[in-house]
Amino acid sequence: MVTKYFVEVIASNKQQLINLQKFELDLFQPTAKSISDNEFKIDGLITLDDINKLVENGYKVLVKKESMKNTPAIEETISFADWSEMTKKSHEEATKGRRVPEVEGEKEETPPSLFTLSFTGYLTSQGIDSALQYIAKTYSSLVELIVLPKKTHEKRTCRAIKIGINNSTPKIGLLFLGGVHAREILNPDLLVKLALNVCEAYTSKTGMKFENKSYTADDVKQIVENLELFIFPLVNPDGRFFVQAPNGDVWWRKNKNPNPGLPQKGVDLNRNYDFLWDSGIGTSSNSVTEIYKGKEATSEPETKNVLHLINKYQNISCVLDIHSYSELILYPWGDDETQTEDPDMNFNNPNYDGSRGQSGDSIYKEYIHGKDLEWYDSTGKRIRNAIAAVRGTVYESQPSIGLYPTSGTCHDYLYCLRYNGANRNIMGFTIETGKKFQPPYEEATNTMSEVSAGLVEACKVYID
Numbered sequence: 513m514v515t516k517y518f519v520e521v522i523a524s525n526k527q528q529l530i531n532l533q534k535f536e537l538d539l540f541q542p543t544a545k546s547i548s549d550n551e552f553k554i555d556g557l558i559t560l561d562d563i564n565k566l567v568e569n570g571y572k573v574l575v576k577k578e579s580m581k582n583t584p585a586i587e588e589t590i591s592f593a594d595w596s597e598m599t600k601k602s603h604e605e606a607t608k609g610r611r612v613p614e615v616e617g618e619k620e621e622t623p624p625s626l627f628t629l630s631f632t633g634y635l636t637s638q639g640i641d642s643a644l645q646y647i648a649k650t651y652s653s654l655v656e657l658i659v660l661p662k663k664t665h666e667k668r669t670c671r672a673i674k675i676g677i678n679n680s681t682p683k684i685g686l687l688f689l690g691g692v693h694a695r696e697i698l699n700p701d702l703l704v705k706l707a708l709n710v711c712e713a714y715t716s717k718t719g720m721k722f723e724n725k726s727y728t729a730d731d732v733k734q735i736v737e738n739l740e741l742f743i744f745p746l747v748n749p750d751g752r753f754f755v756q757a758p759n760g761d762v763w764w765r766k767n768k769n770p771n772p773g774l775p776q777k778g779v780d781l782n783r784n785y786d787f788l789w790d791s792g793i794g795t796s797s798n799s800v801t802e803i804y805k806g807k808e809a810t811s812e813p814e815t816k817n818v819l820h821l822i823n824k825y826q827n828i829s830c831v832l833d834i835h836s837y838s839e840l841i842l843y844p845w846g847d848d849e850t851q852t853e854d855p856d857m858n859f860n861n862p863n864y865d866g867s868r869g870q871s872g873d874s875i876y877k878e879y880i881h882g883k884d885l886e887w888y889d890s891t892g893k894r895i896r897n898a899i900a901a902v903r904g905t906v907y908e909s910q911p912s913i914g915l916y917p918t919s920g921t922c923h924d925y926l927y928c929l930r931y932n933g934a935n936r937n938i939m940g941f942t943i944e945t946g947k948k949f950q951p952p953y954e955e956a957t958n959t960m961s962e963v964s965a966g967l968v969e970a971c972k973v974y975i976d
């Protein structure tokens with residue numbers, strides 16, 4: 513394998529930054545930002561040849577480090593059996609002496625958090641799956657195991673869980689997705705731990721604590737009894753397996769579609785949805801790139817599995833797709849900047865084909881209902897504030913276009929359904945967690961704790 517380097521590419525103006533797209537390199541779009549009046553930067557993972565090409569074209573390239581062969585993803589992988597044993601032990605230790613208040617109104621003691629306990633490594637693909645089965649079995653009165661209909665290209669079965677007490681009240685559903693991009697490895701662990709934490713807190717009638725941010729036992733009760741939480745922590749298990757395999761590629765992003773007849777494997781699952789899929793905005797038709805959109809919209813089994821959940825559970829009203837990295841809370845639109853004035857200027861209107869996808873111009877801006885924009889703004893800030901309360905890390909909440917437009921993404925597709933006469937109103941977010949794809953596990957645990965508070969806060973939006 514050719515050696516690659518983690519780099520920061522510096523452009524001297526916005527146009528130069530945008531021109532980077534034509535090099536079709538593995539540049540991490542959400543990391544693009546303005547660093548001064550006339551400097552923009554974006555992180556990436558590229559070869560020495562790529563670096564030379566960029567420098568010849570007038571870019572500054574700072575090499576951060578060489579991509580290591582043995583990464584934490586491999587060194588710290590752990591089986592579910594060991595993980596579960598450790599969870600149990602550390603949980604017993606932490607709960608020693610804990611007291612649930614017996615008298616109503618008595619002040620509740622702060623419960624321990626599973627997140628502050630010592631886990632030693634990222635779960636394997638198999639480990640995530642075992643964890644879901646364990647949770648469904650252990651908390652069978654509140655958790656249902658859902659087997660998704662499509663097996664992956666490598667014949668893996670995908671599972672999700674639904675947390676919620678069965679009673680006759682109609683409930684709003686929230687769906688959390690993780691592990692769409694294979695190399696972003698901390699998010700599946702985060703969602704599994706959050707699921708465990710919610711079930712444990714509900715069963716033992718305690719609250720949940722994420723360092724300096726706490727939720728009460730009543731918050732947990734409300735969430736479990738008045739909402740339905742759908743958790744699909746590992747959308748792309750083939751990709752994760754390849755990332756953690758000794759002979760795999762630790763920086764693999766896509767799924768493992770063999771792409772017959774094409775030079776490279778894999779489809780970028782977050783460019784495969786049917787939102788402006790034909791437009792080519794922020795995607796590629798070249799299988800060699802990391803943003804290859806697939807041979808048609810919704811072509812991939814992993815995409816179909818997500819849509820199965822959406823179609824089968826019509827109560828799902830909010831989807832949070834958890835990615836890494838950049839410490840961002842993103843909401844529609846991704847294809848262009850937003851406007852609330854002209855409903856005809858929208859993604860369905862063919863008169864505007866070809867004029868979308870330029871940030872900063874006034875020719876086209878994507879229409880969004882003013883009320884929805886307000887909701888996204890206030891909910892995004894609420895999630896941001898909950899994350900910040902944990903240990904002071906401040907995420908930014910903003911429309912997903914940022915400096916680079918995209919199309920075919922999950923949250924834009926789900927949100928666009930309300931403009932398509934589909935009678936579905938789904939609000940979608942993408943959260944970009946942390947500062948790295950694969951931080952050492954201790955750092956990862958901090959990120960998991962922070963973002964979990966953000967996700968619990970998103971639930972509370974629907975019960976307050």
Ligand SMILES: [Zn+2]
Binds near residue numbers: 692835
């Ligand atoms: Zn991602």
